[in-house]
Amino acid sequence: MTRSLNWAAVASLVLVFSADPGRAARGQAIGPGFELERSGRYADAATIYFTTVRSDPTNLPALLGLERTLFVLNRMSELLPLVQQARARLPESPALRSLELRVYAALNQTDSLAAIALRWAASVPRSDAPYREWGLALVDRRMWDEARRAYLTGRKTLGGEGTLAIELAELEQRAGNWEASAAEWVRAVTRSADVGPNAASQLADAPAPVHEHVARILTGPDASVRVRRVGAEVLLAWGQPNAAWVVMEQTLGQDDSDTQVALRRFADLAGALPTPEGHRVRGMALTRWADFVPSPVSDRARAEAVRELLEGGDRAGARRVLEAHADATALGQASLLQILIADGQLDVAAARLETSKTTLTADDRGALRLALAQARIARGELDRADAALGDDSSVAAIAQRGWIALYRGNLKGAMEAFRVAGPYATDRAAATERTAMMALLQRIQEESSPELGAALLTLARGDSVAAIVALRRAASRLPVQGGRLEVQLLAAQVAAQKGGDQEATAVALFDEVVRAGGAGAAPPAAELEWARLLVRTGRSAEAIPHLEHLILTYPNSAFVPDARRVLERAKGAIPKS
């Protein structure tokens, strides 16, 4: 018995028990059969079911139990006379009729199966159940052609384009005929809008080579609005949000409840896509949906849309949404200011920030000041960055002032600010970055170093190549055991990360630091980074001596556990993660 049949049988059983208390009482007699079946004693279970059927020939739970157990025992032929007898006593029972069809299918007697199905159909001329059960029995045997004929016989006899369309769609899908499946889903959706989500979910599984053909059927010029919306959802599921939105947008001509529901569903589905395009399309869908719903639901939708558009990199789109709604909420204003800062309109942002004092929350205001200060730093405008922070005394602002001091070359001031800010200000990545910088600074005896500050500012502004040169120059002015190795290591790390031509620079710097040795953390760190670079570029064999040297030379270094892991991986002793 296939799993689908198993479930069908169990479902029937549940229905029978719940619909007829008398039968439920009789069903208790087969309880031990159930238990035996669950423990895998199928032959013993079958004996219980046989006993029940002998005293009650139409006992459906017992007959279904026999269907399950005799299939496993390869004794289905014993069930046929019992089912025939039961059906003769209760000819109107669809459950017994279905069971009879399944037994014939299991016995591979397809001619008899057809005859029995047609006889049942003749007794209920307006029902599609006989054709459905006939087809399903064949589908479970993977007899696609015969099943298709059964369904089409039903469609022809009963009339109607969409008759048995769902069954045919599922059949074609299981047979691998995705275009035919899509065509049947079109008929099914045309007949009933309720099956749209099911259609989209089923067609989402279509393999990539047939996507184009299936999409043409669902989104072509002849497709109805309802079908095109299914097409849009399918495109979303295939990871094509832009194409999906194009299709969806074309169906949004009228304001009705269907449109509203379809848009909301589309936006929710787009939310499952983690790509920037997915976020952008969700933002656009939410923006349109907000036009259909009243406030405050629409305000929340627009705020969410702006966030999504920003996540999707569509700042212009987000700004349009915000500007179109001048009475925007505090959340909207904060978003608009973020966009202005990200767009580089720092003066406009600073002015708006000044005038929005009363409408913005304290948290938003603090976050925007920091963002503005960081944007100023990225331009090299250290004084204006300092001014942007104003009188903010939060730990985040103190940490930011530490960076500004550092970029000015005031190493002592930076160290002090980082210490006051502590390890918990702002997020974990920023805290780690500060701690790493403090570790570097504590090796340097000088209280100020304008060269180092300028080099670090160049790095912060994103000019890696110039920063490497500047860091090397700043390092050369420091004593070997007084910070030079640490600054060289930083330059090497930047060069290694940059890759390409800079790899040679990185290797030269790593080599220099490793050769210098000494008590600081820089030499083992440099050797580990060097080995990592070699592993990354496919030269694991060259990395191994470096890692072994590190482990044996600096056995107490904090880098040893990491070095051992890289060594294991370089040797192939542990899987890549």
Place this chain on the structure above:
Amino acid sequence: MKRRDFVRSIGALGLTSFIPSFRHSVIPSLLIPMDDAQTDHLKAYGLTYKAIQAGLKAEWLLNYRGGSFLVPDLDALRRDAALNGIRFEPVDSGMPAVRGEIEANNMDVVPLEKAPKVAVYAPPNAAPWDDAVTMALQYAGIPFTKIWDADVVNGGLRDYDWLHLHHEDFTGQYSKFFLIYSGLPWLAEMVQRNSDMARRLGFQTVPDLKKAVARGIHGYVENGGFLFAMCTATETIDLALAAEHVDIAATFADGTPIDPDADAKLDWSKSFAFTSAHLEPNPLVASFSDIDGHQVNGGARRQPLGAFTLFNFSAKIDPVPTMLVQNHRQVISDFYGLTTSFTRTRLKPGVTILAEEEGAPWVKYVHGDLGKGTWTFFGGHDPEDPQHQIGDPPTDLSLHPHSPGYRLILNNVLFPAAKKRELKT
């Protein structure tokens, strides 16, 4: 004397056949502790293996500090230990205090003489991370060769001292995943590869081929081989052996249904460990018989995981089982496999139980002799991935260097290296 003779002698001669463990070594040595002081238990086995592979003498101090090792104090071994993060302690030659303690307690010293040649039975396309033993060997740095059906059928096993069985289904039913995972590429490849091999070796069906492979492995053990099997290989190799002339494979595997009287026709005299089991006839249930106590895929029959306890054997009288249970933990969390455990009532008389779940009707880890060889069965798939599912990421043993479950695997690899000591004169 060969290792197989050693194992036989241990069983036959008992305590009086051995000289006392006390010995006065004058060679400076490294003690590799295997209690909680050890920083990488798994790598320690690799270090000891490399020492004996290089022709050095090593000793296994059974029950002393978690089953510690003693290797010569050489620069190369110190270097290897440092690189791999293995803790060692330089000790005075002879270690009179330690040897005295061993002599006075349930402890013993077993010399390790020759590194066993290791074979792992696995399909050629199996990734190193598919199997706990392969991962353990790889991590510990113990070399091994992968072999498969053709090597076994053509007598290639004689080249190896120790054989591990991958989680193979020797009933030839593809772990009974055929219907459940129908259409998935990995299963299609498994079916194709096995069918091709059966044709190439002249067998009509895959179940016929696997039965022949099972018989080949049985013969290897009878002739002195050491066999270690895990997961479903334990249960299915015995089913395949007992079913030499009975069809126990579902229609999808060989084109014919299971013999309705298969249970009654099974000949358990041919199996390693189990007897009187009942087959699972449903092709949709990925379970083979009632040998497995946990029935992970058995629906309502599935049992929850507990913890298993290692038996404490007399080191001086039963050194083999003692070696197999050396550990720094006595109670270990259980882990599922297609075969997780072994129902007590299905064990043959004479099987040695090495670990059990107290109060449960199943055991976890069993051992026995067959002819000149020995076999050990360990239920479950991966000691550090208790709920292992198909498609799960591989276990990274560098994150589990103290795994007590993996230690049991490595005990098995090292125990064939043990040398029988000279008889007292």
